[in-house]
Amino acid sequence: MNQAVNGRGHLNMEKKIGLESLKRNTDFLRINHIDFYILDYSIENRLSNEEYSSVWRTVKELLPYNSFFLEMGLSRAAVILPEKSAEEAGRLLDATIETAGKGEGFTAVFQGKVCRDITEDLELEGITYEKSVDPELISIHEETETASFEKNLRLSILDDDEVIRMFLGDQLDAVDWGEWAVDLQVYREGESFLNSGRLQEEGKHIIVLDGIMPRMDGMEVLSEIRKKYSEKEVSIIMLTSRNRENDIVSALEAGAFDYVTKPFKINELIARIKRVAKRMENVDD
Incomplete structure (x- = not known):
């Protein structure tokens, strides 16, 4: 029984x-x-x-x-x-x-x-949503001439949520990054990222880092990165559901450049990543 x-x-x-x-x-x-x-x-x-x-x-x-x-x-x-x-x-x-x-x-x-949408019992509600895409931030899949790039940017997404990983991978891969040659990679958790050798790859690095992940949370990953790499080499944007003031302050003091809370708008995140890339562009090697 x-x-x-x-x-x-x-x-x-x-x-x-x-x-x-x-x-x-x-x-x-x-x-x-x-x-x-x-x-x-x-x-x-x-x-x-x-x-x-x-x-x-x-x-x-x-x-x-x-x-x-x-x-x-x-x-x-x-x-x-x-x-x-x-x-x-x-x-x-x-x-x-x-x-x-x-x-x-x-x-x-x-x-x-x-x-069409959900209730507690997944009942059909018949709600529709309009899909809108900002053409200045998200490109349609078009063939473009290959440009000559001088700057390498390694953009890494660390998030244990499969939907967010796939969504960010698709959206960020379509962005016009200007003179940066962007290499985009996604990772499910921090330990595999740190052991992948990704941070040893040539170029500047921007990491979009989830705060809550299995095995190592975002703050632990942030701490490990800051033991070896400065903000000039690796810039980190926290992307997390932790929205308390103490969490935000702790992350910024530990070496995060920016902090975005979930749920988030993709256009805002793209703008923040571009701002970080622009700042890194102006930093002398």
Whole structure:
């Protein structure tokens, strides 16, 4: 009896954590005027743990690269689809259900729907958002002549949130950085970044650094970097949900050049990165 209660409690906690992550990531897309749909999946028949895992693994394999998959217990999952039409979302929902429902030796009975926004139960609300892009900050994918660059800029994104990593990677890769030849890399956590040899690469470095990450948090990464590199060599912009005055002051005193709190607007972050690059451009080597 206690075991069953504990099991339900664990699943309820997984659903709660999944919904919180879903809200956080859709809020991020919304504040940046990025349209999205949500695919809501539930499996109606009872399967073994291995069969549930097999179903969700198949679903994830069929999703586009910029989608975000969230499990909310064994039998429930949601997928955020940025920049897709309702028709595309519907076709993807049908395709994933048809393929993932046919396992080896079992069948998963799915219920699925396309949602426009979320409530606690992921109900379809029919809300639409206008997508707006600032043409001066974000370029359309166009072929341009290769320019002759003299300055190398290493731009690194450290964030454990998959949606933010993919979004920043896409948006920052499209920015016109002027005379800087920008090499953009993204990392999930600080330890792998510090061990990657990235900071030994030639050129100036700008790091957009999340405050809360697994294994090493942002302040620990900041401290390790400042033991070896000055602001002239490596400039750091904190990008974090920690918004208390003490957190901001501590980061700036520890060597961060700027501090941006989540949720954030992409155009503002781009402007801040450009300001840092301009300052580094005026610093004599």
